[in-house]
Amino acid sequence: MHFMVQIIGNADLVAKAKSEDMQALMGAFMAYTQAMKGAGVYVDGSPLAPAPTAKTLRMTDGKTQVLDGPYAESREQLGGYFIVDVPDLDAALDWAAKCPGLPYGPVEVRQIQVIPGHNDRAA
Numbered sequence: 304m305h306f307m308v309q310i311i312g313n314a315d316l317v318a319k320a321k322s323e324d325m326q327a328l329m330g331a332f333m334a335y336t337q338a339m340k341g342a343g344v345y346v347d348g349s350p351l352a353p354a355p356t357a358k359t360l361r362m363t364d365g366k367t368q369v370l371d372g373p374y375a376e377s378r379e380q381l382g383g384y385f386i387v388d389v390p391d392l393d394a395a396l397d398w399a400a401k402c403p404g405l406p407y408g409p410v411e412v413r414q415i416q417v418i419p420g421h422n423d424r425a426a
Contacts, residue, residue: 305346305388305415306395310404312382314354317407331403339387344398348385379408386415 320328332350339345357373373380382404389395392414399410 304391304395305386306392307413307415308348308385308387308395308399308402309381309411309413310383310385310402311379311408311411312404313408314378314380320407328403328407335401335403336385338401339385339398344387344389344394346386346388348383350383351381354380354382382408 317325336345336348339348354373355371357371359370359372359374361368361370385398385402387395387398389398392412395412395414399405399412402410404410
């Protein structure tokens with residue numbers, strides 16, 4: 304089963320972090336990624352560009368609008384993700400609990416739905 308582990312960082316906490324703390328966090332993420340690869344559960348993952356660089360599309364009266372910024376106006380923003388291939392939700396939660404981003408904000412776990420003929424390998 305594939306699950307997405309979404310890393311949702313608190314912009315205030317990240318902004319207050321010292322440079323050396325952020326470097327240590329990046330090292331922790333590299334080690335976390337290597338641990339998942341070593342366990343054979345890593346499928347994909349990446350950090351995202353900063354939230355202010357996001358664009359959000361909306362449709363109003365049949366016209367597409369492109370707006371600056373993320374969809375939600377919140378201090379907590381999606382900062383990156385991992386896709387893991389694990390036997391069940393409990394295993395996905397175990398990996399999410401080890402995420403180095405957890406001190407900076409919530410980590411959300413969702414199963415990737417399988418659509419026959421589209422993403423069958425996500426099962």
